[in-house]
Amino acid sequence: MLKKLKLPLVGVFLGLVSLALVAHGNPGNMGFCIACFLRDTSGALGLHNGPSYARPEVIGLILGAMIVSLITKEFSPKGGSAPITRFVLGACVMVGALVFLGCPTRMVIRMAGGDLNALVGLPGFVGGILAGMFFLNKGFTLKRTQKVAKTDGFALPVIAVLLLLGLLFVPALLSTSETGPGSMHAPLWIALAIGLVVGGVGFISRMCFVGGIRDSIMFKNFSMLSAFVALLVVMIIGNLIMGNFNLGFEGQPVAHNDGLWNFLGLGLVGFGSVLLGGCPFRQVVLAGSGNTDSVAAVFGMTFGAALAHNFSLASSSAGVSENGPWGFAIAAVIAVAIAVYNTFFNKKGSANA
Amino acid sequence: MKTIDARGFSCPEPLLMLKNGLKSDEDILLMTDSKNATQNCEDFAKKKGFSVDVTQTEGDYHLQIRKAK
Numbered sequence: 001m002l003k004k005l006k007l008p009l010v011g012v013f014l015g016l017v018s019l020a021l022v023a024h025g026n027p028g029n030m031g032f033c034i035a036c037f038l039r040d041t042s043g044a045l046g047l048h049n050g051p052s053y054a055r056p057e058v059i060g061l062i063l064g065a066m067i068v069s070l071i072t073k074e075f076s077p078k079g080g081s082a083p084i085t086r087f088v089l090g091a092c093v094m095v096g097a098l099v100f101l102g103c104p105t106r107m108v109i110r111m112a113g114g115d116l117n118a119l120v121g122l123p124g125f126v127g128g129i130l131a132g133m134f135f136l137n138k139g140f141t142l143k144r145t146q147k148v149a150k151t152d153g154f155a156l157p158v159i160a161v162l163l164l165l166g167l168l169f170v171p172a173l174l175s176t177s178e179t180g181p182g183s184m185h186a187p188l189w190i191a192l193a194i195g196l197v198v199g200g201v202g203f204i205s206r207m208c209f210v211g212g213i214r215d216s217i218m219f220k221n222f223s224m225l226s227a228f229v230a231l232l233v234v235m236i237i238g239n240l241i242m243g244n245f246n247l248g249f250e251g252q253p254v255a256h257n258d259g260l261w262n263f264l265g266l267g268l269v270g271f272g273s274v275l276l277g278g279c280p281f282r283q284v285v286l287a288g289s290g291n292t293d294s295v296a297a298v299f300g301m302t303f304g305a306a307l308a309h310n311f312s313l314a315s316s317s318a319g320v321s322e323n324g325p326w327g328f329a330i331a332a333v334i335a336v337a338i339a340v341y342n343t344f345f346n347k348k349g350s351a352n353a
Numbered sequence: 354m355k356t357i358d359a360r361g362f363s364c365p366e367p368l369l370m371l372k373n374g375l376k377s378d379e380d381i382l383l384m385t386d387s388k389n390a391t392q393n394c395e396d397f398a399k400k401k402g403f404s405v406d407v408t409q410t411e412g413d414y415h416l417q418i419r420k421a422k
């Protein structure tokens with residue numbers, strides 16, 4: 001019974017902490033949006049001039065996953081499964097996420113806030129996952145991982161600690177936005193503590209938004225999807241109580257109402273995430289537990305955020321940017337090319353060979 | 354007995370390999386180095402009516418999957 005309730009409880013927990021983060025200062029409907037956190041952190045490092053803030057949530061997420069995986073003796077530095085391809089796919093996922101304005105976690109959070117634009121994105125997200133599953137069923141693979149040096153596994157957690165030290169002792173080194181989403185944030189210690197706990201819970205539960213939909217369709221396993229539904233329900237109730245529920249398309253926080261691009265943006269997120277084996281949230285958690293392939297995907301997402309803002313591909317509340325459709329098209333073509341090549345022309349040593 | 358070497362692959366690939374393997378009537382030995390894949394494959398095979406024995410050797414998991422009698 002408890003095993004069956006585990007994932008819905010994780011969804012409830014994630015909903016509550018998302019509400020708490022917004023109540024303490026994070027932008028509306030941001031909650032625990034990994035794409036937003038990585039974009040802001042990318043800006044904090046000076047990689048772009050868009051929203052910038054070294055998000056303590058992402059630092060906590062990495063360290064929380066590392067600590068819990070060390071405790072459970074599951075911290076195992078592994079990698080070598082097409083890291084550069086994963087880097088590129090990560091960048092493509094981020095371009096899609098910034099056209100939509102959010103990752104799958106934020107899609108659910110936006111829906112729970114009454115943002116119907118996110119509801120338009122949902123079929124795109126499912127469509128992208130279905131397209132990715134087509135390639136998986138045809139034999140798509142990024143090949144086997146291998147054990148790697150311990151230092152590889154600890155590299156990202158060390159970077160996270162350095163970022164935290166920077167935030168605490170030399171904050172002037174890191175860019176922080178004075179206006180816009182990057183300027184809105186919960187107090188450091190609250191965000192860090194929540195990140196640490198969510199990282200640990202995320203590692204134990206193996207929570208993944210893409211996996212929830214993928215496994216429901218592919219293996220008729222609905223347990224992960226239940227977390228998704230629990231998160232949605234808790235946040236709808238929470239938003240209603242806090243007066244943050246605003247049903248409609250217009251005037252939604254950090255969102256635009258261009259349906260086509262909400263649909264396509266999340267489609268690319270779903271497609272790229274299936275090829276990576278997990279959503280952005282899952283990638284960050286795995287990266288913290290020593291999976292260097294996921295580190296490559298996280299670096300790719302951080303790089304993708306820089307591309308999206310430096311080349312004006314990212315949308316804003318005003319709508320999709322002029323360059324957005326072009327950037328999206330390039331990212332989508334690259335992601336499809338990776339899928340086609342690693343499905344039909346790269347069989348040797350694959351799972352199906 | 355058919356052997357499926359899923360070591361180095363992460364989900365859903367081991368699960369897909371098992372799903373394809375279960376199409377034949379043979380017993381299966383599935384090897385994986387992922388605890389997550391072990392749990393997923395064990396749950397999936399049991400749900401499909403197979404019996405599963407899991408043994409752990411040097412970081413690898415061996416799943417003996419047989420048709421339940």
